Each structure stands twice: as C-alpha cells, then as structure tokens.
Amino acid sequence: DIQMTQSPSSLSASVGDRVTITCRASQSISSYLNWYQQKPGKAPKVLIYAASSLQSGVPSRFSGSGSGTEFTLTISSLQPEDFATYYCQQSYSTPFTFGGGTKVEIK
Amino acid sequence: EMQLVESGGGLVQPGGSLRLSCAASGFTFSNSWMHWVRQAPGKGLVWVSRTNTDVSDTSYADSVKGRFTISRDNAKNTLYLQMNSLRAEDTAVYYCARGWERRLDYWGQGTLVTVSS
Numbered sequence: 001d002i003q004m005t006q007s008p009s010s011l012s013a014s015v016g017d018r019v020t021i022t023c024r025a026s027q028s029i030s031s032y033l034n035w036y037q038q039k040p041g042k043a044p045k046v047l048i049y050a051a052s053s054l055q056s057g058v059p060s061r062f063s064g065s066g067s068g069t070e071f072t073l074t075i076s077s078l079q080p081e082d083f084a085t086y087y088c089q090q091s092y093s094t095p096f097t098f099g100g101g102t103k104v105e106i107k
Numbered sequence: 108e109m110q111l112v113e114s115g116g117g118l119v120q121p122g123g124s125l126r127l128s129c130a131a132s133g134f135t136f137s138n139s140w141m142h143w144v145r146q147a148p149g150k151g152l153v154w155v156s157r158t159n160t161d162v163s164d165t166s167y168a169d170s171v172k173g174r175f176t177i178s179r180d181n182a183k184n185t186l187y188l189q190m191n192s193l194r195a196e197d198t199a200v201y202y203c204a205r206g207w208e209r210r211l212d213y214w215g216q217g218t219l220v221t222v223s224s
Contacts, residue, residue: 001169034210036152043202043214044144044152050209087152091209094166096142098152 002026002090006099012107019075021102023088028068032092035064035073038101039084047086048073078104109133109213111203116218123193123222129186129203129215137181140206143188145199146217153199156188157206171197193222 003026013019023033031051036044046055048064051071061076075082083106088099115127129141143155156177158165165177176189186203200219204211 032209036211038152043216044211045214046210046212049212055210055212089152089154089211094154094157095168096154096157098144098154101151 001095002029002093002097004088004090004097004099006086006088006102008102009100010103010105012105013078014107015078015080017078017107019078019082019104021073021086021088021104023066023071023073023099025069025071025090025092029090029092031067032090033064033066033071034089034091035062036087036089037082037084038087044087075104109205111205111213111215113201113203113215113218116201116220118221118223119193120224121194121222124189124191125193125220127188127190127201127203127218127220129188131184131186131205134205134213136179136184141177141179141186142204142206142211143177143186144202144204144211144214145197146202147196147199150199155201158186190220193220195222198222 005024033051035048038044052064085103112130142157174192178187200217202217205213
C-alpha cells in the first residue's frame with residue numbers, strides 16, 4: 001500500500017499569512033493527489049484534485065503543486081474560514097490512502 | 108442538488124453485524140463509482156472501500172477485507188456497506204462519497220457506528 005505522510009501535523013497562523021502544507025508519498029503517484037478540507041463535525045470537502053486543479057467553487061487562494069512523491073498545498077492569504085484540518089489523498093491505486101492530516105489553528 | 112444521505116449506524120456488540128445505507132439523489136447514481144471512508148473519533152480519515160458502477164470491480168482496505176462487503180442497488184440509487192465481525196476499532200463515523208475523475212467530490216454527512224459491549 002502507498003503511505004502518505006503530511007507535515008506539519010499542526011500549525012498556528014494568523015489571518016493573512018501564507019500557509020504551506022506538504023504531503024509525501026511512499027512511491028510515485030504521478031499527479032493522482034487530492035487535497036480535502038474538513039471542519040469540526042462536517043464532512044470533508046475537496047479543494048484540489050490531480051495535484052494542482054482547483055475544484056469548482058473553491059477560492060483561488062488555494063493552490064496545489066507537485067508530482068511524483070512530493071506535493072504541497074498553499075493558502076496564499078489565510079482567511080478566518082480556512083481554520084480547519086487538511087488531508088491529502090492519493091488516488092493512484094487502491095487503497096486510496098489519506099495522509100494523517102494537518103490542523104490549521106489560529107495564532 | 109446532489110445529495111448523499113447515510114443511515115444504519117448505531118451501537119453494536121463486538122462480533123456483531125450492521126448494514127449501512129447511502130441514498131443518493133441529484134445525480135446519475137448508476138454512472139458513478141462510489142466509496143466508503145471512515146473516521147474514528149478524534150482521528151483522521153481512512154479509506155474503506157469502493158465499487159464501480161455495477162459492483163464488478165470492488166476494493167477494500169486490508170483492515171476490513173473479508174469482513175465488509177460493498178454493494179449497490181442502482182434501481183434504488185442506494186449504496187450499501189455490510190459490516191460483519193465488527194471490532195472495537197471499527198468504531199467511527201462512516202461517510203459515503205462519490206468518486207469522480209479520481210477524487211471524492213461529494214460526501215454524505217456520515218453515520219456513527221459504535222462497537223462496544
């Protein structure tokens with residue numbers, strides 16, 4: 001199975017900050033990498049698919065990059081509604097494993 | 108509006124069985140690959156299973172293989188997860204989600220399964 005490792009596991013940031021989250025795959029997954037946002041008590045929501053494509057309706061301050069084994073999610077200017085937990089997921093091969101999550105908290 | 112609504116969760120004893128349902132509306136269910144994902148209390152997301160449009164191609168996480176079975180009724184627009192030989196570590200919120208172009212683009216609100224004596 002492909003292991004997905006996210007870092008950091010948590011971070012504190014202020015409104016307006018640029019935030020970067022990293023996800024590493026245990027083997028090459030080409031660009032089959034998705035990013036999800038989850039708020040407490042809610043279902044996850046897809047933000048980025050295929051490593052760098054923005055899901056319809058998602059603000060343009062979210063962006064993704066990378067291929068192979070290293071990927072990043074960037075929030076260019078953190079907004080109050082962005083405080084949440086973020087997960088990467090590989091869809092290269094089943095099981096479609098998730099990373100452990102990154103909790104973004106208010107500084 | 109696309110909607111997925113899970114049901115069937117509850118309290119079950121270790122070794123017991125439960126069947127979850129996921130009712131779909133607002134999209135062509137019969138053309139959609141579907142997934143189950145779970146989340147233990149306070150923990151991260153774990154992919155559980157997925158099926159293609161006619162259940163001829165299914166896949167499972169190692170942790171549930173041989174105990175869980177994914178199925179669907181396209182006439183009823185409903186996805187199922189039959190869970191047998193349940194263990195305490197299966198306690199989680201179970202989400203169904205639509206798979207679209209290799210991403211999970213729509214999710215239900217989840218149903219809680221608690222395995223405890």
